[in-house]
Amino acid sequence: MTELKYIAVRNFLKEQIQQGTFGVGDFLPSENELCRKFSITRTTARKALDELLKEGFIEKKHGKGSCVIERRKSLGLLTVKGFSEAVGKNVKTIFIQKPTLQKLNSSIITALKDEDKKSDYWFFERLRCVGETPVMIEKNWFSNISLPKFKDVSFIDNSFFKTLSQKYFIEIIGSSQELRAEFANKEVAKILQIEIHSPILHISVQFKTSVSNLTIYSELYCNTKKFPIGNNYYI
Amino acid sequence: MTELKYIAVRNFLKEQIQQGTFGVGDFLPSENELCRKFSITRTTARKALDELLKEGFIEKKHGKGSCVIERRKSLGLLTVKGFSEAVGKNVKTIFIQKPTLQKLNSSIITALKDEDKKSDYWFFERLRCVGETPVMIEKNWFSNISLPKFKDVSFIDNSFFKTLSQKYFIEIIGSSQELRAEFANKEVAKILQIEIHSPILHISVQFKTSVSNLTIYSELYCNTKKFPIGNNYYI
């Protein structure tokens, strides 16, 4: 199973960007240069660049070239920035449940897309603390179909998304969220070390990725009393 | 100036979708059919469909066709677009306080930027209801300096942002937010018609605008029990 050409070129360029060979503001090799370097046609070169475009790595300028841009990290709420950047410093992460392959949990079944209902899914659960204070419970799951090689990898910088990007070349390209203020139930209250029936922020997220049939589902339970959840968006 | 072919095809299909000729779940004409109908090549037909794909109108299924999907509204409530678009239709808006020029309210002073502390500010407060159910209290204020001509205008489509854009040519170019789950206090509980100490979602927003010294501050108090707050973001 040999890799598709445009995927290979995309991955090559993405690595170069992530390693800093091409920094923000730099121009990538032109389409014709890519053609020569990889022995491909311009159609294929353009397709590779289109991938980087829709993943938010570059912008194309007519008559000039493809320019590396600051990847938009502040997607929606808590998204790609990840917890550490959203809340600030001094964050500890504790695995409540390391990644395991499981059957469906009926409590989340309604949120799942149809194609994800058929397969097993990877699940992991973490507790995020600021200093010694537990602040957020994070449950994540995703179908086994699109990522069968996924293993209990050690996450790069404790970031699942960074790991996805750098080990699997999968990018988050969007998110859909629902926010609710709720009373903490017994389980959540215990883990977050708060009174039962304290108000907590419950966030349900679906992350759309650059792999069309991979959707990542997260359920977040946040104690916002000391540490409100932050979010920035700029065009 | 004649329209580009793939744009023309895209627009044709988009209109058909918006008018309901193709509903959610329907398949658009195949690429080859589009070629015949519009006298174009498959490259061009695919480009038109790619546009619809990245605008969120369709999804493509290998071997089957292009399927119309529920359109995702990019940038939901918490970002730029405003309440009506985020929650859907059937939204009523009641002014609790029409726009008035006021002195600073100390309760919000901490959130204000320094340059805004010196001036008077416009303030207005609204209650958003879905059907007959009050769902969100919205308090807005902004400095009088940048918008001295602001008056008690009737908002276009009940949208403050649309009014800003169309009457003053001011665009929202970013936002910074803080989210908290809190107990409803007496005042909020009364307006939202809920029990005191119910959990509510409190969102503090600063909107950055295309006018450099105009920042809009909002405090939102949401009853998320029936209507969770939604938010979508796609690159």
Add this chain to the structure above:
DNA sequence: AAATTTAACTTGTACGTACAAGCTGTTGGC
């Protein structure tokens, strides 16, 4: 009747070509 093969569709990838249109530095002419 049931299982398998086949044919006819669909989209996906990749090849190659041509010209339009935007950007930039060089080259002439004034």
Add this chain to the structure above:
DNA sequence: GCCAACAGCTTGTACGTACAAGTTAAATTT
């Protein structure tokens, strides 16, 4: 020196072709 024209790059649009691969239903075999 200044400005216009040009040449040589860039990306954008659009043409055409070929085959791979997924889907489905009809035809064939078992």
